[in-house]
Structures are given as structure tokens and as C-alpha cells.
Amino acid sequence: MHRNAFLAASLLTVMVTACGSAEQPEVVEQIIVREPGEPETAVDPAGNDGAVDxxxxxxxxxxxxxxxxxxxxxxxxxxxxxxxxxxxxxxxxxxxxxxxxxxxxxxxxxxxxxxxxxxxxxxxxxxxxxxxxxxxxxxxxxxxxxxxxxxxxx
Ligand code: HEC
Incomplete structure (x- = not known):
């Protein structure tokens, strides 16, 4: 089985909590990883949990x-x-x-x-x-x- 995850970057920038390291930049590009079979979700720029506006x-x-x-x-x-x-x-x-x-x-x-x-x-x-x-x-x-x-x- 291959992991058919794909990356969709650059849709927007989001605030993320730095995971364990204070040196992490606070703003990064969001990377969306979708596993095979998962429904496609759209990203709402307002940040409403991936729901489409x-x-x-x-x-x-x-x-x-x-x-x-x-x-x-x-x-x-x-x-x-x-x-x-x-x-x-x-x-x-x-x-x-x-x-x-x-x-x-x-x-x-x-x-x-x-x-x-x-x-x-x-x-x-x-x-x-x-x-x-x-x-x-x-x-x-x-x-x-x-x-x-x-x-x-x-
Ligand atoms: C080519 C012109 C045209 C386009 C484009 C059009 N309509 Fe209409 N629409 C009309 C006309 C004319 C009526 C009146 C129908 C009648 O009296 O039978 C109407 C009636 C309606 C009604 C009934 C309103 C009422 O007061 O009872 C609705 C709802 C409606 N249209 C929605 C839409 C929507 C939403 C769109 C776009 C997706 C749309 N129409 C595109 C011409 C159009």
C-alpha cells in the first residue's frame, strides 16, 4: 500500500503553535495531508474548521x-x-x-x-x-x- 498523501501548500498562512520549540516560526504555510479515501475538504480562509464558506x-x-x-x-x-x-x-x-x-x-x-x-x-x-x-x-x-x-x- 502506498501512502498517497498529497500536499497542498500555499493556500493560506495560519498561526500554528510551535511544537516544543520556542525557535519555531509562528507563521508557516499550512500543509494539508489527505489520506487515500478521506473526503476532500476545502479550506476556509476564515479558519472555520475546514468548512467551506x-x-x-x-x-x-x-x-x-x-x-x-x-x-x-x-x-x-x-x-x-x-x-x-x-x-x-x-x-x-x-x-x-x-x-x-x-x-x-x-x-x-x-x-x-x-x-x-x-x-x-x-x-x-x-x-x-x-x-x-x-x-x-x-x-x-x-x-x-x-x-x-x-x-x-x-
Ligand atoms: C434570463 C433571466 C433570468 C435569470 C438568468 C435568472 N432568472 Fe430567476 N426569474 C426570471 C424571471 C423572468 C422570473 C419570473 C418567473 C415567472 O414569473 O414565471 C424569475 C423568477 C425567479 C424566482 C421566483 C421569485 C418569486 O418572487 O416568486 C426565483 C426564486 C428565481 N427566479 C431565482 C433565480 C436565481 C437564484 C437565479 C440564478 C441562479 C435566477 N433566478 C436566474 C428570470 C431569470
């Missing part, structure tokens, strides 16, 4: 949506409805936006599950919707966008 990823990925949507309290809608506070909102619930009948007659209240379904395949999830682009096939990207929308709501 979903909200930040989602904010970046939201660029897919900004051609048609804003996400800003009180801002006028663009081609699509303003998505600020969309989680917990009844589909078609933004006053003044000319939604399709498909949205208006749906019984959807946007939550993580319904957003996930709609973003995966808008026209498949809600036949007749006017959202003709912006599908996000990758589930992780959808999760990140939804986390971002949730973080900006209220």
Missing part, C-alpha cells in the same frame, strides 16, 4: 442570476423579480412584478427544497414559468446560492 461561494455564483435579478432590499426589479427576502416568500409574492400565471397559480412558498427544485430546472419544476435561463445544474452551486439568498433575507 457557502455564503461567499453563493455570492459569487449569484453572478449567474444578476443578468435578471437584483438582491437588494427595496430595489426595483429588473427582468426578474428582486430576490431580496425570497426565502419564506410566497411564489409570485413581490408586489408589482408581472409574474407568469405559472408562478401566480403555484402553491409554492420558497424554501430550500423548492428553490433547489426550481433552480435545477425552472421550466421542469414550474411549467410555463417565464424564467427561461439561469438553471443551475450543479447541486453544490445551488446550495451555495440558496445559502447566500438565506443570508441576505429579512
Amino acid at each position: 457557502l455564503v461567499a461561494l453563493g455570492e459569487d455564483a449569484f453572478q449567474i442570476c444578476t443578468g435578471c435579478h437584483v438582491n437588494e432590499a427595496g430595489a426595483p426589479s429588473t427582468a426578474g423579480p428582486n430576490l431580496h427576502g425570497v426565502i419564506g416568500r410566497t411564489a409570485g409574492g413581490l408586489e408589482g412584478y408581472p409574474y407568469s400565471d405559472a408562478v401566480m397559480t403555484s402553491d409554492i412558498v420558497w424554501d430550500e427544497a423548492s428553490l433547489d427544485g426550481y433552480l435545477a430546472d425552472p421550466a421542469g419544476y414550474l411549467p410555463g414559468t417565464d424564467m427561461l435561463a439561469g438553471a443551475v445544474p450543479d447541486p453544490d452551486t445551488r446550495a451555495a446560492i440558496i445559502a447566500y439568498l438565506a443570508s441576505t433575507g429579512e
